[in-house]
Amino acid sequence: MKILAIESSCDETAAAVVEDGRTVLSNIVASQVEEHKLYGGVVPEIASRRHAEAIVGVVDEAVKAADCTLDDIDAIAVTYAPGLIGALLVGVNFAKGLSLATGKPLIPTHHLRSHIAANYISHKELKPPFLCLVVSGGHSHIVEVLSYTDMRVIGRTRDDAAGEAFDKAARAMGIPYPGGVELDKIAENGDDAAFPMPHPHVDGAEYDFSFSGLKTAVINLIHNKQQKGEEIPVADICASYRKAVVGCLTDNFLKAAEDLGYTTLVTAGGVSANSLLRRELERLCKGKYTLYMPEKSLCGDNGAMVGSQSYYEYLDGNIAESDLNAVATLPIDQRGF
Structure with a gap:
């Protein structure tokens, strides 16, 4: 077909x-x-x-x-x-x-x-069920993919998405759009231990994310150095910040996998191209989980x-009529037509 x-x-x-x-x-x-x-x-x-x-x-x-x-x-x-x-x-x-x-x-x-579904193209053997970390500019979710069309969100961001947090921090450092992509490249040459960053948790929702406090912390760090007239070590800040964001993502994702008994893990979305996220997941999953990530081009x-x-x-029979309309906001586990 x-x-x-x-x-x-x-x-x-x-x-x-x-x-x-x-x-x-x-x-x-x-x-x-x-x-x-x-x-x-x-x-x-x-x-x-x-x-x-x-x-x-x-x-x-x-x-x-x-x-x-x-x-x-x-x-x-x-x-x-x-x-x-x-x-x-x-x-x-x-x-x-x-x-x-x-x-x-x-x-x-x-x-x-x-x-x-980009993973179905990159990995033709992949089939549900599996646990997926969906990370992009506007979304950060942990999703149980129970079948190709039946999904359940078990974790989500309470404020900024991971990609949005990368973009806003990049803008504060004067890094041109698309900020998250450029921040990732710059971070490769920085010291990720140079600046300690907070590691936010959401009380009562152990799989949920919160990036607004982390974003505020790095922006305050940058502004403080600017006000003192100090040089801003962009590469070190990028590396430290990227490590903190990725740490939040991997910690919650792997905890959910362990708690729910999933051994097949998948990533998706624009931020799944992030260099450190890919390396960290490969390292943490080795010998314990089967990890699938889409090709960077997808x-x-x-x-x-x-x-x-x-x-x-x-x-699954999901066919629309001529009255189909666009929907700006719609959870992944719902139909809007």
Whole structure:
């Protein structure tokens, strides 16, 4: 079964053709990073306009790169939640029109479920159940993946997501957007023991995260040095801060795995490309857990991951009608259509 999948939840216009949920025939991404870099972050109105400009060309290129035509496509999939509402609406309305014009089924797909499904592409042997750490700019969850479409959140951030915490700290140090990616690179050359950082815990919710206090601590450290006219050792601060954020993520994730008896662990989302997170999980899981991580090229937003998850949504009967709408906020274990 060939699915044409469309993703436009943030600042990448993406489309892909995926066969049977595991084989990527094409994967085209048009990024807006350079334009949003001018503003230090994603500007939702600009993102929506650029999606509208790019989506026809991106979808056309995805179909051609897969060496097929729309007649060869069996279904149309689209990210409908969560994300920037204007950006989502571009993809949803385009997919609805394409579905109507071609008579192909329309498969509404959750963005975070798609991030998890990126692992089905990278690791064709992977099957649920497993425990997944979903970490991105807007989300930090620990999720029980009970089946391809049945999921249960057991841990989540109470404030900032891990990616957001990286981005805000990077901005305070004058590191250009995308801050989290650049902070990770700079941290590779720093001393991660140079600055002790707090290790937040959430009382009564041992698997939940809280990054706002940690973010405030590093911003106060930077401001204190600026006020004293001291040089800011950017690499050392980046390394110390990254170690603290990653420590919070790995501690809660592995505790949940031990408590719930999972031996298969998975990561997903943009922050799963973080160098230290990948190294630490490989080290901590060695000999005890089977660890799966998506290829770095599939950690960010892309159409292939949507095409993978949508195949399983289709098998589960999750087909939308022409009244499908975009949803800005929707838990991973709920349906919004």
